[in-house]
Amino acid sequence: xxxxxxxxxxxxxxxxxxxxxxxxxxxxxxxxxxxxxxxxxxxxxxxxxxxxxxxxxxxxxxxxxxxxxxxxxxxxxxxxxxxxxxxxxxxxxxxxxxxxxxxxxxxxxxxxxxxxxxxxxxxxxxxxxxxxxxxxxxxxxxxxxxxxxxxxxxxxxxxxxxxxxxxxxxxxxxxxxxxxxxxxxxxxxxxxxxxxxxxxxxxxxxxxxxxxxxxxxxxxxxxxxxxxxxxxxxxxxxxxxxxxxxxxxxxxxxxxxxxxxxxxxxxxxxxxxxxxxxxxxxxxxxxxxxxxxxxxxxxxxxxxxxxxxxxxxxxxxxxxxxxxxxxxxxxxxxxxxxxxxxxxxxxxxxxxxxxxxxxxxxxxxxxxxxxxxxxxxxxxxxxxxxxxxxxxxxxxxxxxxxxxxxxxxxxxxxxxxxxxxxxxxxxxxxxxxxxxxxxxxxxxxxxxxxxxx
Amino acid sequence: xxxxxxxxxxxxxxxxxxxxxxxxxxxxxxxxxxxxxxxxxxxxxxxxxxxxxxxxxxxxxxxxxxxxxxxxxxxxxxxxxxxxxxxxxxxxxxxxxxxxxxxxxxxxxxxxxxxxxxxxxxxxxxxxxxxxxxxxxxxxxxxxxxxxxxxxxxxxxxxxxxxxxxxxxxxxxxxxxxxxxxxxxxxxxxxxxxxxxxxxxxxxxxxxxxxxxxxxxxxxxxxxxxxxxxxxxxxxxxxxxxxxxxxxxxxxxxxxxxxxxxxxxxxxxxxxxxxxxxxxxxxxxxxxxxxxxxxxxxxxxxxxxxxxxxxxxxxxxxxxxxxxxxxxxxxxxxxxxxxxxxxxxxxxxxxxxxxxxxxxxxxxxxxxxxxxxxxxxxxxxxxxxxxxxxxxxxxxxxxxxxxxxxxxxxxxxxxxxxxxxxxxxxxxxxxxxxxxxxxxxxxxxxxxxxxxx
Numbered sequence: 001x002x003x004x005x006x007x008x009x010x011x012x013x014x015x016x017x018x019x020x021x022x023x024x025x026x027x028x029x030x031x032x033x034x035x036x037x038x039x040x041x042x043x044x045x046x047x048x049x050x051x052x053x054x055x056x057x058x059x060x061x062x063x064x065x066x067x068x069x070x071x072x073x074x075x076x077x078x079x080x081x082x083x084x085x086x087x088x089x090x091x092x093x094x095x096x097x098x099x100x101x102x103x104x105x106x107x108x109x110x111x112x113x114x115x116x117x118x119x120x121x122x123x124x125x126x127x128x129x130x131x132x133x134x135x136x137x138x139x140x141x142x143x144x145x146x147x148x149x150x151x152x153x154x155x156x157x158x159x160x161x162x163x164x165x166x167x168x169x170x171x172x173x174x175x176x177x178x179x180x181x182x183x184x185x186x187x188x189x190x191x192x193x194x195x196x197x198x199x200x201x202x203x204x205x206x207x208x209x210x211x212x213x214x215x216x217x218x219x220x221x222x223x224x225x226x227x228x229x230x231x232x233x234x235x236x237x238x239x240x241x242x243x244x245x246x247x248x249x250x251x252x253x254x255x256x257x258x259x260x261x262x263x264x265x266x267x268x269x270x271x272x273x274x275x276x277x278x279x280x281x282x283x284x285x286x287x288x289x290x291x292x293x294x295x296x297x298x299x300x301x302x303x304x305x306x307x308x309x310x311x312x313x314x315x316x317x318x319x320x321x322x323x324x325x326x327x328x329x330x331x332x333x334x335x336x337x338x339x340x341x342x343x344x345x346x347x348x349x350x351x352x353x354x355x356x357x358x359x360x361x362x363x364x365x366x367x368x369x370x371x372x373x374x375x376x377x378x379x380x381x382x383x384x385x386x387x388x389x390x391x392x393x394x395x396x397x398x399x400x401x402x403x404x405x406x407x408x409x410x411x412x413x414x415x416x417x418x419x420x421x422x423x424x425x426x427x428x429x430x431x432x433x434x435x436x437x438x439x440x441x442x443x444x445x446x447x448x449x450x451x452x453x
Numbered sequence: 454x455x456x457x458x459x460x461x462x463x464x465x466x467x468x469x470x471x472x473x474x475x476x477x478x479x480x481x482x483x484x485x486x487x488x489x490x491x492x493x494x495x496x497x498x499x500x501x502x503x504x505x506x507x508x509x510x511x512x513x514x515x516x517x518x519x520x521x522x523x524x525x526x527x528x529x530x531x532x533x534x535x536x537x538x539x540x541x542x543x544x545x546x547x548x549x550x551x552x553x554x555x556x557x558x559x560x561x562x563x564x565x566x567x568x569x570x571x572x573x574x575x576x577x578x579x580x581x582x583x584x585x586x587x588x589x590x591x592x593x594x595x596x597x598x599x600x601x602x603x604x605x606x607x608x609x610x611x612x613x614x615x616x617x618x619x620x621x622x623x624x625x626x627x628x629x630x631x632x633x634x635x636x637x638x639x640x641x642x643x644x645x646x647x648x649x650x651x652x653x654x655x656x657x658x659x660x661x662x663x664x665x666x667x668x669x670x671x672x673x674x675x676x677x678x679x680x681x682x683x684x685x686x687x688x689x690x691x692x693x694x695x696x697x698x699x700x701x702x703x704x705x706x707x708x709x710x711x712x713x714x715x716x717x718x719x720x721x722x723x724x725x726x727x728x729x730x731x732x733x734x735x736x737x738x739x740x741x742x743x744x745x746x747x748x749x750x751x752x753x754x755x756x757x758x759x760x761x762x763x764x765x766x767x768x769x770x771x772x773x774x775x776x777x778x779x780x781x782x783x784x785x786x787x788x789x790x791x792x793x794x795x796x797x798x799x800x801x802x803x804x805x806x807x808x809x810x811x812x813x814x815x816x817x818x819x820x821x822x823x824x825x826x827x828x829x830x831x832x833x834x835x836x837x838x839x840x841x842x843x844x845x846x847x848x849x850x851x852x853x854x855x856x857x858x859x860x861x862x863x864x865x866x867x868x869x870x871x872x873x874x875x876x877x878x879x880x881x882x883x884x885x886x887x888x889x890x891x892x893x894x895x896x897x898x899x900x901x902x903x904x905x906x
Contacts, residue, residue, distance in 0.1 A: 227700040247680040265788035273793030295774040316769040321748040335718035340726030
């Protein structure tokens, strides 16, 4: 029902492309939403996409272009003339136009900017100046605003005039002579009020608004907190510059969460699953090199105890168990802490409480898993003192995991750095070093006092 | 600017609570948005929260109750009488009322359901029957609908009547005599049309809609795809049951992404950072036990090569380096693949392409890091043949990481299971076993042929 695109349509469509039956193709695509056409593209060959794209009228083409993935967008743009591209960009809202133009080579961008209407071009060029991840970078300049002295009838007229070029109006913004924002009127209030009254009488005089340099993540939080669908963007002087609609914010929320987890996994946030191998290699290699350095640090701890391992070689068998369990427990703690910080559930004043809790959970989980590991080792016929070592080292390492898994993201947050950024690398270094040191160190002590042989 | 709650307000508020100066407290809170009052609560003691909550009028109290975290909500609900709770729930939209009532003990839920209006109670009871994670579970029954034969003037009258009890109207739903949905009219169209025309003339006759049993994640995707702010929910017969607004969907998106990463980190999706230690212990222990079992599996591989390690004890030093690098590379691959699957970028038909790519990236990263590791080991004065072993085993294990990190999430997806669920456990088992086996196995071969001593 929600999927207008059916599998059998695609085979039919491919046939029609082969036959170059343009009339039938257009007939098939016309009832579809641009998002559905974009989805359909995923099942077509490159030449087929380009062929269909050339048949779309500029309005539909502009929407399709915004919905397809980036590699496809690049290819479609490359397939059309500058004049056609200009026509398509002209159909877009200023924020989308700015996004597309920002991706073009300099010369081409200039041509398109010269080709679209003078007014839109000026707006787009203004938008291009704001950093991508701020309110200014995601806002659009299309909105309905009216002077504070207007009547409701005049306001409705303004909505009528603007409704042809602007979609999702939702609100009218009320401004002073010098465009300072003084209020907001939602459309439903406009419908219900008496036409001759001043619009000031029905406006919300203290609307939620954001400054143009507000971080986009903060903008997203404001949408969530106040359950609004659009927010005005103002400069430091309170002048209205644009508005952000909720559809732009949804993508921001998704993007920001994935970024946290990408950073936790030592990944560059720009990497995508369909990137070519060379790009993935280039982006991942530096992080793996960092990990290699920390692995050598852990290895140097083992090196200290070479003689101990030489004496009781079974230690080498169980050594990775302790380190591995520490790494796993640490990942659990970091994930919970990073999520709490991202959602604002974990404020710094709870730091001590969470730290104590995580150490306690680490201790208890260490003891429980340590007992299981000791019994399992004993049943496998290993010297029972190795079981005791496993038990003690597991407790020590899971406490280290709980402590470092909490404190390291918090410290990174405290210093305004990103709590997810490389937390995992630091923490697993702690658990590797801690795991090897506690297990092998205790073994050396046991050996020294004749408890192990 | 967006934060109406300032730090100095909190101390003043605490003072006023001490003095029981109710008039001043109400004066301080009245200009605040309920979300800001809820945020303020995070800085107050439990008794202070309860005191302030008792002063709020039911409309504000109901909004605050929906915005505070779950433990606070439970305490606030426990602090008031059933009559007061009934009054507060009565103020809520049906979807929020259903969520609150679902959390109450059976007896209390019954009392509240009997106390709120007969009509709302019937609606809430209907909502309680739908599974929590479906369209039915997140929809509200408050909406503006009108018969298809109505005029635009009558439709505006209907909006006027309903606007007192319903917020965020956005659209009017046009239905047949037996409530089958036939169209949608956005409010802006309503403003601009001639009042005497039939509403049918201006409606969108093919609105996006969802079936009541659609999964909430699918609902969220539809909002994102079509950039809409509200969607009607219908039964199999096409009858209008309710509507979902975008604010409910934003929470769903956030929740679903975090769930993926929770599962990847072997965490129960219900765990929260401020949970008590006993709960975290109970939720995490089973997953660590699974990890312990896989760690023993890896240990058993090392056990096979005990004699090899006895002969060349330095192997024990570098063994964890190979396994650790494999684990890290595997986490990179899984994270990229799970993200691609979650966003729909990675479809199963690309499986082969991604698999080949990840194996290639694994090979290249293995070779590069292997060279660095070999040189580092040599510089540390280790037998150069150990460096050769490190190089070869690193390539083998990073290829294993790329292969298993791609194929395991894909297989889980293929079998309609959750690609994030325990993928990490399976994959790191592969890299641990693979790492130890390749490094120690090659060492045993080298020893046998006199290449290592």
